[in-house]
Amino acid sequence: MTRPEQTSSTIAHADDECDAPRQTPPLLRMIDPRVRLLVCMAFALATVSLSHLPGLLAALGLAIGAALAARLEPGATFRRMASLDGFMFFVLALLPFTTPGSPLFAIWGFEASHEGLTRAIEILLKSNAVVLMILALLGTMEQVELGHAMAGLRAPEKFVHLFLFTVRYIEVLGREYRRLRTSMRARGFTMRCNWHTWRSVGFLFGMLMIRSIERSERIVAAMRCRGFQGRLPSLADVQTVRGADRAFALVSFAACIALFTLEHA
């Protein structure tokens, strides 16, 4: 309860960050989340099966197209892609030197192979295409919608519940972490490389763990108070797939098949 509370007049009408954007959303964001999830999976499968440059470039092109259609915010998207590429950079940079094959160039006597370079580029294109498509199709929906979409596609119930509980409580846990960190800083704690720091950080994470367990016990208690007996009921009604969803699915699956045939024909 750290946020300042809203006044009673705004309680019923407060619009905060969770509400839908004001202007009409792009068409892609109106497509049924289940369809988007299926298309995303098909695209990812088709893309990882590719290994030739033209197919991979086509896949990346499709992903860029989807990102444009979803009107992803360029800055945030580039940051996300950069963090992925930064993560993979060292692995990819080493690949030409560790893959045997015909020599291309050499640095300090280490030979880079043609095959290794091709392999690195291939992985780079694949991962960027798939991640960009995920950002365009799944990143644009509320996490909760994604959970419901998984449930709608008959994903295992336990998995869906795990996902939804994570979405619900990760922020609560984050708040708890920040509160503890702030109180540590308020008492003059700074991260150093000494025994005191390591012990304090250990206490911090230990305390977070204990609080999480206690909280989970209170949550179950609250659920039992409302009649929970081991099964989560569902309120969601089954949405019907509309014509636009069908058309989108058809075009997308055709594109995935085209990608696949481009490679294997």
Next chain:
Amino acid sequence: MSEVLFRLAGVHFAYDKQRVVLREANFELRRGERIALVGRNGAGKTTLFHLMVGLQRPQSGTIEAFGKIRNAEKDFVEVRARAGLLFQDSDDQLFCPTVAEDVAFGPLNLGKTALEARAIVRRTLSSLGLEGFETRITHKLSGGQRRLVALAAVLAMEPDVLLLDEPTNALDAETEARLTDILVALPQTLMVISHDEDFLARVTGKRIHLRDGQIVAA
């Protein structure tokens, strides 16, 4: 005298030897009563609520609720439906992604159909002035909104008794005033834990004290 809804007789409960909460305590809650439960921090007020709805079991003594002695977990399932407990921290209570799902959770557990549950959700939310909150994401609500939605989730089960654990805790003056007005207007039998004297004076009529393991009239 009106009907006895809860009767605790000779109830003993201790977490361990050092922390004895209730010693042979006796207590009655009658229909229509609005009771303030006061006591020091750590006196065991929350534990008393948890004993009443069977989240904790006494080491000895009997708990009678709605005319029956309750012992086992299955005895308490009915008790929990008829005695709604509002938790101190609303984050513990609101676990569903959206407000509608959370408010519908209790009614669905009671065997209502999705259609009936939706009607209950709409009715309950509008009775608390929370129209249009159905699709809001629970963890993105403000603290005050969260408390009201948690109350809606309890009221949706249409309980006979409300057990409120520090309902005004960490609320600003305006939200507290709004919650007070709502509680004053509710027809339910009430039992409230609070340290807020003005709030208790408006919402409750009678006061009991939990002290040294005994429940005494204050």
